[in-house]
Amino acid sequence: MTQQSAAPVILIDDDRDLLKATAQTLELAGFSVSAFSMASRALAAIDSDFAGVVVSDIRMPDIDGLQLFDRILLLDPDIPVILITGHGDVAMAVKAIKDGAYDFITKPFAADGLAQSVQRAAEKRRLTMENRALREAGELAQDSLPLIGQTPAMERLRRTLRQIADTDVDVLVTGETGSGKEVVAGLLHRWSRRAKGNFVALNCGTLPESVIESELFGHEAGAFTGAQKKRIGRVEHSSGGTLFLDEIESMPASTQVRMLRVLEMREVMPLGTNDLRPVDLRVVAAAKIDLGDPRQRGDFREDLYYRLNVVTVSIPPLRERRDDIALLFGYFAERAATRFHRPVPALPVAVQSHLREHDWPGNVRELAHFAERFVLGLEEIGGSSSLRPINPNTAIPLPERLERYEADIIRETLGRNGGDVRRTVEALGIPRKTFYDKLQRHGIVRGDFSK
Ligand SMILES: Nc1ncnc2c1ncn2[C@@H]1O[C@H](COP(=O)(O)OP(=O)(O)OP(=O)(O)O)[C@@H](O)[C@H]1O
Ligand SMILES: [Mg+2]
Structure with a gap:
């Protein structure tokens, strides 16, 4: 048998002997019973998160079983209520069923008759609670269909x-x-x-x-x-x-x-x-x-x-809040990876620079599509093609373009050489000192490229 936590049952009867006996029956059947001899006390223990079943006698001083049922309907109409009736109250109980009570049991009752009814009610309650949790999670997920951005x-x-x-x-x-x-x-x-x-x-x-x-x-x-x-x-x-x-x-x-x-x-x-x-x-x-x-x-x-x-x-526009691009790209890439059951690929330097330098005239939508294509391996950016001077449509002045171009080449070379300075310097054909000056000027961290 699977180990499920015992479903809670709130049991109310003003006849204390009967209360005790019924509580025992239900505990033996595997429920976790809280017994009350007054409905008002029981009510204090019930709210809409109550994950179990209420079993109540009908005739009681103070609040009777039907009034209790009414109050529970207000708290949460999905809480199953089982009423225990004397033989004169059947008409009343039938009406309560029409109003939404889960079941009624007439006194005297057989122990397993009650236990079975409670069992079914508990199962129904469990499903209700499960559905609610799912729905809430869904709503949360929707609400987290978010407005991303920290700029x-x-x-x-x-x-x-x-x-x-x-x-x-x-x-x-x-x-x-x-x-x-x-x-x-x-x-x-x-x-x-x-x-x-x-x-x-x-x-x-x-x-x-x-x-x-x-x-x-x-x-x-x-x-x-x-x-x-x-x-x-x-x-x-x-x-x-x-x-x-x-x-x-x-x-x-x-x-x-x-x-x-x-x-x-x-x-x-x-x-x-x-x-x-x-x-x-x-x-x-x-x-x-x-x-x-x-x-x-x-x-x-x-x-x-x-x-x-x-x-x-x-x-x-996205180009006026560039610092959000990486965050958005990460979000869309993750989303695409989940949707297409693909891993998120490592980010090639060329793609990084595209993210930084592209103008994004289609704004977030364009970025989202780019991320999807990237995850699917459909983006052509990368390899040597990325080393062409950046998008000619951009209004970036030439000196700045050259700066970015240079930074790109350095990143690319560092990446290819796993961050190894000697090999990078050789490949670039510049003195070490110049190399370090450039790293500093472009804010490039060599360690980011070591394997
Ligand atoms: N800040 C953001 N965070 C997360 N997703 C965003 C954000 N901004 C836009 N998106 C996503 O980008 C896409 C385009 O957004 P949306 O449809 O709201 O744009 P729009 O301004 O209505 O565009 P259009 O004028 O073309 O209709 C949508 O998929 C949307 O979910
Ligand atoms: Mg729109």
């Missing part, structure tokens, strides 16, 4: 998000492609009291203009050709939760007018109706451009911009 800019961003998440204020999130706007919107939702409601996303840039309004506001059957069935719009669907309007800069002009109304009045009128339906929503909008700049804004309505711009959160 001051990211710390600041995280602080701002914490501050505003639980207010109902609408938020405009700006940032280049792949910089994490959707991650931020998701966090604003998860960190708010709206987390239990829906997080409803709509990309204003990918839906054709003709569809976007009925998607957003919903419609009655027959509101327009093709509208066969009534449809609840996403605005209404997100009531109690968060509406994420992605690429808001692409929202068609007529939709902007209607959206402005929703934001101001907090009510929505589905197409083809005159109903005004109240909505309790928080809007998080994302834009890739600076809507505050009239030249970039184009024909995006200024009033809608101001309405959305109560709080703006801007996410800096």
Whole structure:
């Protein structure tokens, strides 16, 4: 038999002799019994983490078994309660079963009849607790779908998000492609009291203009050709939760007018109706451009911009928080390794320099893809090709490029020679003293390369 810890049973009976006898029966059957002659005492020992079964007599002074059952329902409706009834109380017990009691046993009862019922109830409770633990772990894992970054800019961003998440204020999130706007919107939702409601996303840039309004506001059957069935719009669907309007800069002009109304009045009128339906929503909008700049804004309505711009959160591009690159790369590489069942390969010097020097126009998304390709061995960077002067698109001035190029060569050579100074110096064809000067200037630690 597998060694499982004895399931706890809380047993309540005001008849002390019977209490003692029943407790013994259950202990013999392998349960860990706490016996009480008063329900109020027993209640003090029960909370929603209670991992076992409650067995209670019905007729008792003080709180009776049915009242006890009611209180337990409030604490945690999944705790199994088994009621012991005198023969006159069967109707009562049957009703309790309808209300969710686990079982009832009529007095006098056979010891193993009770033990079996408790056994089944304990098993059910164990499964409930196991599922809960799994779910909680899952939620934690989700919550750790994280906003990674330790640069001051990211710390600041995280602080701002914490501050505003639980207010109902609408938020405009700006940032280049792949910089994490959707991650931020998701966090604003998860960190708010709206987390239990829906997080409803709509990309204003990918839906054709003709569809976007009925998607957003919903419609009655027959509101327009093709509208066969009534449809609840996403605005209404997100009531109690968060509406994420992605690429808001692409929202068609007529939709902007209607959206402005929703934001101001907090009510929505589905197409083809005159109903005004109240909505309790928080809007998080994302834009890739600076809507505050009239030249970039184009024909995006200024009033809608101001309405959305109560709080703006801007996410800096990855190249402006380079110190986070290694951390992010490590995270994505680990994630990819787990996903693809591959080890994380050692990091060649060439890849290190790519991480440092590339401009990351696709921001975190590009870095994530790079990490995945690296783990899969699909990245071509490495070998001599990495020694080409760095990405010609970068706006780094020539002297700095040469500096980095030199540092790269030194790292590469050190790496190839396992950190051996004599061989490295020979390969580089420079005097030892010059070599050490350069190490210092580039902040290269020779020991990092020794095998
Ligand atoms: N700080 C971060 N920590 C961890 N993962 C991140 C971070 N920022 C972005 N990501 C990841 O990078 C990818 C791109 O992020 P996201 O989709 O939020 O970008 P976006 O700003 O919405 O881009 P687009 O404008 O192209 O829609 C996602 O897989 C996301 O999980
Ligand atoms: Mg996005």
